[in-house]
Amino acid sequence: MVTYDAIVVGARCAGATTALLLARAGHRVLLLDRTEFPSDTLSTLYIHQSGVERLARWGLLDQVRQSGCPPLQTVSYRVADVYLRGPAPTLPGVVGAYAPRRYILDTILVEAAAAAGAEVRDHTLVTGLTTDDGRVTGVRLRTNNGIETTERANLVIGADGMRSTIAKLVDAPLYAEHPNLTCVYFTYWSGIPADFEIYERPGGWVAAVGTHDNLTLIAGYLPQAQFAHVRRDPKAAYLANIQATAPPLWQRLSEATMADRLYGTGDQRNFFRHAHGPGWALVGDAGHHKDSINAHGITDAFHQSELLATELNSGDDPTATINDPIRQHAALARYAAARDQHMKPTYHTNLVTARLDPDPHLLTLLRAIQDSPELTERYFQVVAGILSPEDLFTRDLLARL
Numbered sequence: 115m116v117t118y119d120a121i122v123v124g125a126r127c128a129g130a131t132t133a134l135l136l137a138r139a140g141h142r143v144l145l146l147d148r149t150e151f152p153s154d155t156l157s158t159l160y161i162h163q164s165g166v167e168r169l170a171r172w173g174l175l176d177q178v179r180q181s182g183c184p185p186l187q188t189v190s191y192r193v194a195d196v197y198l199r200g201p202a203p204t205l206p207g208v209v210g211a212y213a214p215r216r217y218i219l220d221t222i223l224v225e226a227a228a229a230a231g232a233e234v235r236d237h238t239l240v241t242g243l244t245t246d247d248g249r250v251t252g253v254r255l256r257t258n259n260g261i262e263t264t265e266r267a268n269l270v271i272g273a274d275g276m277r278s279t280i281a282k283l284v285d286a287p288l289y290a291e292h293p294n295l296t297c298v299y300f301t302y303w304s305g306i307p308a309d310f311e312i313y314e315r316p317g318g319w320v321a322a323v324g325t326h327d328n329l330t331l332i333a334g335y336l337p338q339a340q341f342a343h344v345r346r347d348p349k350a351a352y353l354a355n356i357q358a359t360a361p362p363l364w365q366r367l368s369e370a371t372m373a374d375r376l377y378g379t380g381d382q383r384n385f386f387r388h389a390h391g392p393g394w395a396l397v398g399d400a401g402h403h404k405d406s407i408n409a410h411g412i413t414d415a416f417h418q419s420e421l422l423a424t425e426l427n428s429g430d431d432p433t434a435t436i437n438d439p440i441r442q443h444a445a446l447a448r449y450a451a452a453r454d455q456h457m458k459p460t461y462h463t464n465l466v467t468a469r470l471d472p473d474p475h476l477l478t479l480l481r482a483i484q485d486s487p488e489l490t491e492r493y494f495q496v497v498a499g500i501l502s503p504e505d506l507f508t509r510d511l512l513a514r515l
C-alpha cells in the first residue's frame with residue numbers, strides 16, 4: 115500500500131489549494147471529495163483582493179478571467195445618510211475583485227491540483243480514520259460503488275467544511291465560539307448590471323455582485339432571531355429586505371429578472387477549532403468558520419492553505435517536515451498560531467457586522483470620510499483587509515473628525 119505524505123479530505127477552496135501547494139513542492143498527495151467536479155456549493159462568490167492576489171501568484175487568475183468572470187472595479191456602500199463609492203482596492207498585479215461561480219472556481223482549483231501531481235478522487239466519501247497509538251495514520255473511505263478501502267498517509271488534512279467529519283473523528287475542540295447571528299438568502303438576477311454594492315440598515319444587510327453570464331448575485335441578510343419566521347416564506351422576506359435595506363437597488367430590480375431559485379441558510383456558525391494533532395490538521399471552514407456576511411471564507415481558505423503549505427514545505431527537506439512526527443508537530447503548531455493570529459481580527463469585525471446594528475461611532479466616521487475620495491479609497495482598503503483599521507486615521511481624517 116502507498117503511504118502518501120498527505121491525504122487531503124475535501125477539494126474546494128481550502129483542500130484543492132492545499133493539495134496544489136503541497137504537490138508543487140514535491141509531496142505525494144491524495145485529494146478526496148465525496149462530490150464530483152464541476153459542482154456547486156451553497157455560497158455567494160465574492161473574493162477579496164488578497165484572495166485574488168493569491169490566485170494570481172498561483173498562476174490561476176488568468177483561468178478565472180478566461181472563464182468569463184468580470185472584474186469588479188467599483189465598490190459602493192450605503193448606510194443611513196452615508197454613501198461611499200470608489201474604485202475597488204488594488205494590489206500589485208491585481209485590479210479589482212472577482213466573484214466567480216463556485217462550480218467554475220472550484221473546478222479550476224481541483225484541476226490545478228491534479229496538474230501539479232496530486233492524485234484526485236471524486237465520489238469518495240471519507241468515513242473514518244486509521245490510527246496507531248493515538249496517531250492518525252490514514253483514512254477509511256467508500257466509493258460511489260460502495261467499495262470500502264483504506265489509504266495511509268503521514269498527515270491527514272481535513273478540508274471538509276464547517277461540518278467536518280475529520281474534526282469530529284479526532285474530536286477537535288472548539289474555542290472562541292459565538293452564537294449564530296444572521297440568516298441569508300440569495301439568488302441570481304439578469305438585467306441588473308453591478309460591480310460590488312453593499313447596503314446596510316438596522317436589522318438588514320444586502321449585497322450585489324456581478325458574476326458570470328451577465329448575472330448579478332443579490333444576497334440579503336436578516337437577524338437569526340427572524341429565521342424561523344423568514345423560512346416560512348423566504349422569497350417574500352428576501353424581497354422585502356431588499357426593498358427596505360437597498361431602495362436604489364430595489365428600483366433597478368423592476369427592470370430585472372430572477373434567473374434562478376432562491377438559496378439560503380440560517381446555519382451561519384462562528385468558531386475556531388483546534389487546528390492540529392498527531393497526524394492531522396484542519397484547514398478552511400473545517401477549522402474556523404464565521405458568518406458569511408463580510409465574504410471572507412474563500413479568501414481566508416486560500417490564506418490558511420498557504421500558511422499550512424508554507425510550514426509543511428519548510429526546512430532543508432520538506433518531505434521530512436511532513437513525515438517526521440516531531441518536525442510535523444512543530445510545523446503544524448506554527449501553522450495553528452499563524453492561522454489564529456491572521457484570522458482573529460476579521461473574525462471579530464465580522465461578528466460586529468453580523469449584529470446588523472450599524473454602530474453610531476462608525477456612522478460618524480463614515481460621514482467624515484464620504485466627501486474625500488482618498489479616505490473613501492482607504493476605507494475600502496481596510497474593508498478588503500489590505501490596510502489595518504489604524505491606517506485609516508490619517509491627519510486629514512483626524513482633522514475632519
Ligand SMILES: Cc1cc2nc3c(=O)[nH]c(=O)nc-3n(C[C@H](O)[C@H](O)[C@H](O)COP(=O)(O)OP(=O)(O)OC[C@H]3O[C@@H](n4cnc5c(N)ncnc54)[C@H](O)[C@@H]3O)c2cc1C
Pocket residue numbers: 123124125126127128129146147148149155156157158159160161162238239240241273274275276278279298378379397398399400406409410411412413414415
Ligand atoms: C450563504 C453563504 C454565502 C457565502 N458567501 C461567501 C462569499 O461571498 N465569499 C466568501 O469568501 N465566502 C463566502 N462563504 C463562505 C465560503 O463558501 C466558505 O468559507 C468556503 O467554501 C470554505 O471552503 P472549504 O474548502 O473550507 O470548505 P467547503 O467549500 O465546504 O468544501 C468542503 C468539501 O469537503 C467535501 N467533504 C465534506 N465531507 C467529506 C467527507 N466526509 N469525505 C469527502 N469529502 C467531504 C465536500 O463535498 C466539499 O466539497 C459563504 C458561505 C455561505 C454559506
